[in-house]
Amino acid sequence: MKNVFLMVVLVGALTLSDFAEAAPNQPNVLFIFADDMSYETIGAAGMLDIDTPNLDTLAKSGASFTHAHNMGAWGGAVCTASRSMLNTGRFLWHAGASVKPCVAENRMWSQRMQEAGYQTYFSGKWHVPGANPQGLFHVVKNVRAGMPKQTPQGYNRPKSPEDYASGWKPWETKYGGFWEGGTHWSEVLANDGVEYLDSAAKEEQPFFMYLAFNAAHDPRQSPKEYIDRYPLERIKLPENFLPQYPYADKICGLGLRDEKLMPYPRTDYAVKVNRQEYFALITHMDDQIGRILEALKESGKADNTYIVFTADHGLAVGHHGLSGKQNMYDHSVRVPFFVVGPGVKAGTQIDTPIYLQDAMATILDLADASTEGVEFKSLLPLLDEESSEHYEAMYGAYMKTQRMITKGDWKLISYPTANVERLFNLNKDPNEMDDLAGNPEYSNKLVEMRVALAELCEAMDDPRTKDSTDAKE
Template structure:
């Protein structure tokens, strides 16, 4: 294992990228590893949480960490569907649904562009891009999964031993936990459906492909999409046992209930029903225990993929990116899910090992996670026409320190956000509420300055900046009649 990461570290200092530097004739391979529901804080090396992610930590040590990578938003409760649509068609959020339709028709989706550039394209795991089938886009797509694993939580079991709603609103207390849903119980289905945990299936498939790719001279593009760490957050019991509750800390911005939750996302939203209302310290700790455990289990599977990559002999010509489709609250601000505009839910880890990437570099410039598509296309020498997102190569090369001057966020017609410099402005149109935070002084987003007369000018400035950016991005709220219809349809 140590040998694997010594080689990975060497790769981080000697790989190349197409562009300003001398270019090697052989195209680099691209390995894209994608998690689900994983907040930026959940990498051990980031130093924010007591969580075990040794393999991802080595990516941090051997490459670049983008500390402020964002998802742009969603038109419905399944935030991952919007995130993955943007990722694969390359269009910003309000044009992504049409972008997928056009992309499939014009063969301009991410995998199709990579294939046209001469790559073998391979996909395994979660897809969830409405309007497109992975099997039609990748040359090989194996064990393609839906949006989330199904289990007994909502429908219950046929024999009545697991009633309807089993696994939701849990745990109420220790006695309820003892008698209720367990993440290691394979009879609950979910990640255990089929007999092998789905994270292990992704690793098995990846290792199998790499063994074949080692014998082929063509460059490869691998799209490896874990369903972890989405609920049902299931993993083998030994991973749960690694996180006794006295190891789990309550988030500093814990709330029993968010004051505007009913209007900005809805108390009945599926994600929010996972934990009981009001949130309790015990319930949050148990849910975070299971969250950390499935991430650590996934990290072990990622380690297997890294070992297989090293064995191909092609690690010194491979560009590796790890990120997630959005973050997750899991107890922050009284939320359980990701349908909010706070950093724990809109920011993700974004790690890069590869060409000309210096080890241990941290890049604070705000980016969108979907910039990985444009980056890989530039690496491959493929055209970027029709792609809204931007290549990260100038940042990775140190040629620039800026990328996007502002970051936009949206959730249906209920929430809007702009982050600009040290400031974040959140608007809740349906609740007639505004919030203003100074992220530098208040990274936990606890001190709302919107009602403070001292910041009236800043509030107005951020409100106007959001309006301008929203218009540039074709936000349907800027077109009330069409916007209302579109939002209603997406519910």
């Protein structure tokens, strides 16, 4: 598998002498990265009524990892931490401080790929503080900020059908956001990718392409035809919908930017409209991904290209009465994760928990690039069926207010500053609705999970284990 398994990237018309010498027959890599996309938002997963035909095909064409996690964040912008971990290969509490040293020492993901002989290309959302993609990739197009500009009209909506009729609408270009520049940003990214693949068809050098959509982050804007595909009667409320999460003020704050997108208390109508816009933006992105995949096929490079698709974290959009990703529930910490390419058995489903940042270690492994200092793990043993074991337990953290461990069927969420614990059996209760922390029948399990979480926090250099008031918190 190592000689045949690598992910897809798009390539540009560059002088081959500008790159390190590549090993013979190195595969190309196309890494496609979404934003704010929960694991449930893939039609083929069968959890939601959502149209993602191109991602469905991708999922069925290779290996689908059903339990891919983000480790968390040191601040409100969860994507910043996620992308810093992805590009440095360092765990949560090490990643932020590692960005500048990694850049200086040529240890960022793209730099390592260049050293292995790859042409590197970037377009889309970056959001890694302390690093400039212009100095990290051979070709850079249309670098985007953390999110398209949101406007005051995009918050606290919709309060009612009447409010919606007279207010902000996803297809109105006057609000800017994804429409800034005249062409929807997802379409711009697809245009960039198609253009680069056309150039790659003429080159022999292997390529690593990093395509990062801003979708499906808010403002959730897409052409009206996509909104029309999701009439509100098609949208179902999440089973774990709540008007307001009972600990929201303690764990992230009612005034957190993401949480202000919908009115409090959450209403059926507001949640359905926000989910309508979320699904429409994802379907629009899916169409752009289809264009990229078709261009790869037409380039003649598909047979020697590996594709990885994932996202930086999930999103609540009404689950548990929450709107954003600043929580430890599966809808916000789990993402889709697909690997497709020669040697990868079509229709493979791998349920072993992984971190989405394992993508970096896997690609480096496949490229015979240096993995020195990388803390995340290669997925090759799972893909080669050499092992079904990966991490003993999954860790999660959000600032100083939330900690999480998932181990086997069990998840413990701890809110240290609120002195609250929540215990769930994910096998019996996948929607995380039945909190067992106060049930005497599970008191031993609660203690067991507390101990495991404390040990995992210490292993992760969690600043809370040292009674630290670390600046990142």
